[in-house]
Amino acid sequence: MNTHTAARVQRPDAKDVADLVTLLTADYGERALTSRSIRDQHSHGEGLADAGLPDVVVFPHTNEEVAAIVRLCHAARVPVIAFGVGTSLEGHVAALYGGVCIDLSQMNRVLEVNAEDLDCRVQAGVLREQLNAELKGTGLFFPIDPGANATIGGMAATRASGTNAVRYGTMRENVLGLTIVTPDGRLIRTGGRSRKSSAGYDLTRLYVGAEGTLGVITEIQLRLYGVPEAISAGICQFESLEGAVQTVILAMQHGIPVARIELLDDVQMEACIRYSKLEGLAAKPTLLFEFHGSEAGVAEQVAQMQAITEEFGGSAFEWATKPEDRSRLWKARHNAYYAAKAMQPGKQVFATDACVPISRLADCVLETKADADATGLCAPIVGHVGDGNFHLCVLFDPDAAGERERAEGLARRISLRAIAMGGTCTGEHGVGVHKLDALVAEHGEAVDLMRTIKRALDPLNIMNPGKTVPL
Amino acid sequence: MLDPAVHAQLASVLPDSALLTSAEETKPYECDGLTMYRELPAAVALPEDEAQLVDVLKQCHASNVPVVARGAGTSLSGGAVPHKDGVVVAMAKFRNILSIDPVACTAVVQPGVRNLAISSAAAPYGFYYAPDPSSQIACTIGGNVAENAGGVHCLKYGLTVHNVRRVRAVLISGEVVEFGGDALDSAGYDLLALIHGSEGLLAVTTEITVKLTPKPQTAQVALAAFADVGAAGAAVAAVIGAGIVPAGLEMMDRSATRAVEEFVHAGYPQDAAAVLLVEADGTPEEVAAEMAEITRVLGAAGATGIRVSKDERERLLLWSGRKAAFPAIGRLTPDYYCIDGTIPRRALSHVLGQIEALTHQYKLRCANVFHAGDGNLHPLIMYDANVEAERVGAEAFGAEILELCIDVGGTITGEHGVGIEKLPQMCVQFREAELECFLAVKSAFDPKSLLNPGKGVPTLSRCAEFGKMHVHHGALPHPELPRF
Numbered sequence: 001m002n003t004h005t006a007a008r009v010q011r012p013d014a015k016d017v018a019d020l021v022t023l024l025t026a027d028y029g030e031r032a033l034t035s036r037s038i039r040d041q042h043s044h045g046e047g048l049a050d051a052g053l054p055d056v057v058v059f060p061h062t063n064e065e066v067a068a069i070v071r072l073c074h075a076a077r078v079p080v081i082a083f084g085v086g087t088s089l090e091g092h093v094a095a096l097y098g099g100v101c102i103d104l105s106q107m108n109r110v111l112e113v114n115a116e117d118l119d120c121r122v123q124a125g126v127l128r129e130q131l132n133a134e135l136k137g138t139g140l141f142f143p144i145d146p147g148a149n150a151t152i153g154g155m156a157a158t159r160a161s162g163t164n165a166v167r168y169g170t171m172r173e174n175v176l177g178l179t180i181v182t183p184d185g186r187l188i189r190t191g192g193r194s195r196k197s198s199a200g201y202d203l204t205r206l207y208v209g210a211e212g213t214l215g216v217i218t219e220i221q222l223r224l225y226g227v228p229e230a231i232s233a234g235i236c237q238f239e240s241l242e243g244a245v246q247t248v249i250l251a252m253q254h255g256i257p258v259a260r261i262e263l264l265d266d267v268q269m270e271a272c273i274r275y276s277k278l279e280g281l282a283a284k285p286t287l288l289f290e291f292h293g294s295e296a297g298v299a300e301q302v303a304q305m306q307a308i309t310e311e312f313g314g315s316a317f318e319w320a321t322k323p324e325d326r327s328r329l330w331k332a333r334h335n336a337y338y339a340a341k342a343m344q345p346g347k348q349v350f351a352t353d354a355c356v357p358i359s360r361l362a363d364c365v366l367e368t369k370a371d372a373d374a375t376g377l378c379a380p381i382v383g384h385v386g387d388g389n390f391h392l393c394v395l396f397d398p399d400a401a402g403e404r405e406r407a408e409g410l411a412r413r414i415s416l417r418a419i420a421m422g423g424t425c426t427g428e429h430g431v432g433v434h435k436l437d438a439l440v441a442e443h444g445e446a447v448d449l450m451r452t453i454k455r456a457l458d459p460l461n462i463m464n465p466g467k468t469v470p471l
Numbered sequence: 472m473l474d475p476a477v478h479a480q481l482a483s484v485l486p487d488s489a490l491l492t493s494a495e496e497t498k499p500y501e502c503d504g505l506t507m508y509r510e511l512p513a514a515v516a517l518p519e520d521e522a523q524l525v526d527v528l529k530q531c532h533a534s535n536v537p538v539v540a541r542g543a544g545t546s547l548s549g550g551a552v553p554h555k556d557g558v559v560v561a562m563a564k565f566r567n568i569l570s571i572d573p574v575a576c577t578a579v580v581q582p583g584v585r586n587l588a589i590s591s592a593a594a595p596y597g598f599y600y601a602p603d604p605s606s607q608i609a610c611t612i613g614g615n616v617a618e619n620a621g622g623v624h625c626l627k628y629g630l631t632v633h634n635v636r637r638v639r640a641v642l643i644s645g646e647v648v649e650f651g652g653d654a655l656d657s658a659g660y661d662l663l664a665l666i667h668g669s670e671g672l673l674a675v676t677t678e679i680t681v682k683l684t685p686k687p688q689t690a691q692v693a694l695a696a697f698a699d700v701g702a703a704g705a706a707v708a709a710v711i712g713a714g715i716v717p718a719g720l721e722m723m724d725r726s727a728t729r730a731v732e733e734f735v736h737a738g739y740p741q742d743a744a745a746v747l748l749v750e751a752d753g754t755p756e757e758v759a760a761e762m763a764e765i766t767r768v769l770g771a772a773g774a775t776g777i778r779v780s781k782d783e784r785e786r787l788l789l790w791s792g793r794k795a796a797f798p799a800i801g802r803l804t805p806d807y808y809c810i811d812g813t814i815p816r817r818a819l820s821h822v823l824g825q826i827e828a829l830t831h832q833y834k835l836r837c838a839n840v841f842h843a844g845d846g847n848l849h850p851l852i853m854y855d856a857n858v859e860a861e862r863v864g865a866e867a868f869g870a871e872i873l874e875l876c877i878d879v880g881g882t883i884t885g886e887h888g889v890g891i892e893k894l895p896q897m898c899v900q901f902r903e904a905e906l907e908c909f910l911a912v913k914s915a916f917d918p919k920s921l922l923n924p925g926k927g928v929p930t931l932s933r934c935a936e937f938g939k940m941h942v943h944h945g946a947l948p949h950p951e952l953p954r955f
Contacts, residue, residue: 116708116817139714161656172661173633186904197813197882198619198668199889199900200909200928202632205664226714253574255685294760297753357653359575387655422653431658439658446648449915450660456911469659 011097012078020076021056024069024100031059031106042101045088046148046337047350047434052094054081054101061106063179063187063218070216071185073100079465080183082212084125084154087146089351090432092158092211096466102216104153110134111219118224119176124153124217131222140224143168146428147334153217159209161428163333166252166386167259167292168225170428175208179219183458191221206453211430212464214457228292231259232302233326234317236309237284241265241369241381243312244285245362248385250308252358256301260290261386262333265369268340268380268393275339276332280318287314288333290326336382340393343378347395350434352411354418355389355427364421365390368414375406389427416441436470473513473558477534481516481558484526489564491515500559503544503551504606507808507856508891512539512553519564521641521677528675529645531558537924538643540671542583542614545606547809548890550618550670550926557924560675562613568592569678575653576683577636582613582676586620589681598683601628604886605794613676619668621886623719623793626844627752630886632667634682640666640674643917653680665912670888671923673916687752690718691762692786695774696743700724700827700839703745704819706772707843710749711816713768715761719750720844721793724823727800727838727851728792734799737792740776747774747843748793750786796840797851804836804853808865812876813847813885825875826850833868835861847885848876874899889927898934906931 024032033039039053055078060066073080079099086093095101107123110131114120115138122131129149131142144155145162154160156178161170168174177191180203191197191204207214238244248261263285264272270283289305291298306317320326332339341349356364365381372379372392383390392414396407415425415438425431425438440447450469454461461471473481473492481490491497492514502509513536518524531538537557544551553559565581568589572578573596578589586607590599603622604610610620615631616638628634637651651663666673697703703722710720723731723746728739739746749769751761766777780786792799800807814822823839830837836853850872854865873883873896883889883896897906909928913920929937 114815114817116712117815118711159656159661165655169633170656172656172664173629182904182908188902188905188908190905198670198884198886199882199893199897200905201669201673201912202619202661202664202667203905203908203912205632205661206912209659209661228714249574253576253685294757294764296760297757300754300756355654355656357575357577359572389654389656418654424652424654424657426658427654427656435658442652442658443649445646446650446662447659448646449642449648449662452915453660453912456915457908 012076012099016076017055017078017098020072020078020100023072024056024058028058033057042083042086042103043094045086045091045093047089047091052096053098054095055098057101057103059103059106063181066102066216066218067181067185067187069100069102070181070183073462074184074460077460077462079462080216081464082153082157082216084151085127087148087150088154088158088432089429090434092430092432092464092467094433096433104151104218107218113138113140115140119221120224121219121221122152123219124151126152128152128155135224139227141227142222142224144171144174145334147337152220152222156208156217156220157210157212158430159428161384161387161389163262163330163384164260164290165384166261167257171208172205174223175204175220176223177221178204178207178217180207180215180217182215183460183463209430211432211468213454213468214463230295230298231290231292231326232298233288233290233320233329234302235281235329236287236289236314236317237282238286238312238314239284240313241285242362242366243314244287245365245385247287247309247312247314249358249361251305252386254304256304257293258289258301258305258386259292260288261384262288263381263383263385263390264288264336265381267378268336268382271339271343271380272332272336275342276335278332288329337393340380340395344395347397349393349395350407350411351429352392352394352414353389353426353429354414354423355387356418356421356423358388360421360423361385361388364418364423367417368392371413372410375410377403377407377410379410387427388423431468433467440470474534477530477536478514480530480534481514481527484530485516485518485523489517489519500541500544500553500561503546503549505547505549505890505892508549508552510553510555512559513556515559515561517561517564521647524560524675524677525641525645525647527558527560528641528643532643532645532919532921535919535921537921539923540675542611543585543609545610546614546618546890547811547887548884548892550888550890550923552891554924562611565613565677571596573598577653577680578683579678579680580612582616582679583611586610586612586615593683597686599686600634600681601684602631602634605797612679612681616667616676616679617669617671618886618888621842621845621847623721623842626720626842627716627718628684632664635663635667635679636682637680638663638666638676639678640676642674643919643922648674668888670890670927672913672927673922688754689758690750690752690786691758692748692750692780692789693762693765693769694739694778694789695747695749695769696740696776697745697747697773698743698775700745700823701820702773703747704823706747706769706774707819708816709768709772710765711844713764715764715768717749717765717844718752719748721748722746722841722843723793723796724839726836727796727840730799730803730838731792731796734802735791735795737788739792743775748789793840800838800851800853804855806854806856808852808854808869810848810850810852810869810872811884811887812873812881813845814876814879814881816846818879818881819843819846822848822875822879826872829868829871833864835864835868842885845885846881870896891926894929894933895937897929898937903931906934
């Protein structure tokens with residue numbers, strides 16, 4: 001538990017909570033649950049378990065229901081924790097001080113798709129794979145793809161990113177507007193249908209990445225893209241990690257509009273080969289590429305890219321042009337976290353999330369690799385690298401003496417190394433409870449402002465307390 | 472008049488030449504590009520470095536003196552108009568490009584650097600700075616951040632907020648803070664985005680790290696003529712709907728093209744009701760493929776004539792008409808009033824039809840020039856400021872256009888900001904709870920409300936005065952809420 005916040009928040013009075021639970025079960029019947037198993041299921045994401053059971057889990061269906069629930073919590077001064085499908089990695093959904101978990105998974109409708117304007121509006125509980133399935137046939141797609149099949153609401157709240165951020169940006173660039181329930185239970189709309197607006201402060205981007213600490217996101221207006229005319233995916237293997245990283249740096253400098261560049265180190269490659277039964281590939285540092293565009297454009301991008309990989313000792317490209325081959329390849333990448341976990345069954349795992357300027361990428365990856373090797377832990381590297389972001393899945397045995405400390409020490413050094421190189425401790429997973437100290441190291445004085453904003457917008461500190469900003 | 476004690480404090484932290492107080496000296500600062508609003512400040516401070524700026528802000532903060540930061544004064548919404556009892560902090564001396572990093576594709580610049588100067592400095596490395604507001608020869612990057620400026624190329628390359636990595640700024644308290652970072656992402660609340668478009672209400676920037684974009688190898692523009700404005704609007708939707716993201720997608724109606732043709736002789740068709748300019752950029756192969764698709768879509772959408780630039784000279788000639796649109800209109804009328812509403816693209820032809828109807832109602836001419844790809848309209852209402860009825864009519868006409876934009880789900884300002892000009896429409900676009908969020912953000916940065924007061928975000932009581940808050944088209948938003 002983080003020392004910054006523990007002292008600042010108090011558990012609400014037990015009687016207030018009990019009264020609130022009674023009210024909620026009266027209003028929502030079977031959509032307000034208090035069983036131990038449901039509460040337990042809603043106490044953690046996919047990262048390390050954090051102590052913190054909510055007192056009740058409510059499943060609203062409408063914006064107005066969310067607002068009504070928050071109004072009750074506001075009146076009773078009870079914490080509110082919004083929940084999507086629980087795939088976050090930094091303890092975002094742990095109910096550190098108890099409270100009401102608002103599970104938005106039943107608000108799962110795509111409300112409108114405007115093909116002409118290349119946008120859509122969805123409820124917060126829509127899953128990213130569901131959205132793309134519903135967009136099939138429109139010629140449009142939504143590109144942001146974190147490893148997990150997360151909800152759009154959760155992705156907005158954590159400012160998620162994915163394998164093709166290098167081309168399409170992160171949630172920051174792709175959320176056009178939001179419907180928010182404020183901490184006092186009022187509905188507001190930010191941004192909107194138009195592509196640009198300079199009216200008022202950019203509340204949309206303030207709430208994107210606020211991790212539920214300023215309000216509950218209930219609807220999201222998203223930017224969509226035309227499915228490219230041609231898509232081509234290739235694999236290139238390298239003798240050295242450095243060669244792979246230098247390839248990425250040069251490609252970015254040349255402005256090659258690659259849609260995806262993923263780096264997997266030898267250890268991660270071994271894990272993926274085993275877990276996803278990939279054939280014909282060696283456990284060597286590897287880059288996965290995907291190119292989007294017109295036929296001519298893709299051919300040209302590929303030629304430019306191959307010239308660079310050859311320079312750094314890359315193998316000939318293996319190609320996956322058929323959609324099913326491509327999905328197998330990316331499925332393997334998306335399962336990297338689970339593949340890493342399967343390397344040493346029974347061990348616990350957490351993912352680091354450093355992101356550095358592209359000019360420092362080689363330094364950061366290579367120093368981190370050496371650091372990880374020195375710990376003796378299994379910590380494969382995988383990353384989007386085109387945007388400077390990479391992850392280590394650090395495996396450790398919580399019962400083995402000193403392993404947890406070694407793992408946490410490695411994670412801390414990775415965060416600080418990235419920050420020292422002008423980067424960030426989190427490219428896409430967010431701060432949650434685990435990176436509050438790193439946030440202070442990264443932003444210094446600006447954290448005071450974040451704190452002041454939190455207090456100004458949520459004076460009672462009921463929205464996901466104990467996360468994102470140390471109070 | 473500046474309080475003598477405050478004057479003495481400011482004089483003690485600034486060089487003699489950097490504090491102006493006489494009317495002759497402060498006159499050049501009385502307005503910005505929207506000249507209908509003018510005010511002389513009590514003083515103008517021209518700090519030379521961050522330390523002096525910190526001292527000026529600290530003194531003003533301690534003495535409760537309003538501060539208005541100013542770049543080149545090209546803004547179009549009155550955002551840089553001085554406060555009569557306040558100090559204008561002119562950032563003209565922050566004019567150095569501190570570094571260019573061709574590996575990281577970034578440049579670190581001071582806020583008083585002109586937009587175009589960044590591209591010029593980056594050119595030897597094969598880079599440029601993508602956002603290109605029409606005023607890019609004059610406007611400063613600090614002002615671009617404050618207004619979240621766009622431009623012709625922002626459809627493909629994004630607004631200022633998409634092209635800035637890090638901002639160093641001073642709060643009114645004198646505290647120096649940094650937002651964002653050198654990497655693409657940054658932890659915690661997105662304060663970097665909050666600063667963009669905050670119109671000088673939150674902080675004064677002192678250093679900006681911008682992203683540089685590799686210069687495209689080549690570019691080509693198509694000029695397409697249409698027999699009616701609705702067809703041109705539909706063609707815009709067809710281009711975007713075909714999955715093309717042009718480097719620029721601009722539209723001008725007949726009033727605009729005629730004015731331009733007389734001025735720069737770019738060869739625009741004079742009989743067309745509207746023209747589109749559609750640009751493709753990239754490698755020669757990409758441009759050829761995209762331009763073929765663009766001309767196909769434009770033809771299918773009913774273009775009566777399409778001219779594609781054959782070389783760079785012709786491309787620049789075709790663009791010269793668009794870039795010169797504002798001065799060209801300026802030759803036709805003593806004054807014009809530029810509106811900045813933004814609408815969903817599919818409402819384009821509806822809104823243009825309504826604007827046409829309004830020209831008859833107000834008996835004022837209006838030329839339409841706009842970033843069609845973004846749905847960002849710039850109707851230019853022509854009037855004579857010396858004729859009271861025309862001046863009043865132009866303001867009312869403009870206000871109606873903005874409310875029309877809100878009606879179709881758009882916004883009152885795409886890139887020029889709210890400033891003083893659009894405060895009443897803010898009360899129409901946003902509900903009370905939304906305005907309260909804005910005010911909470913403001914109070915977190917500037918609890919005494921000393922930075923650029925009276926701009927950007929209206930207070931709730933101001934909205935009540937405007938009478939805009941209570942009824943919008945007969946529907947009371949959130950009738951359950953208590954009203955003031």
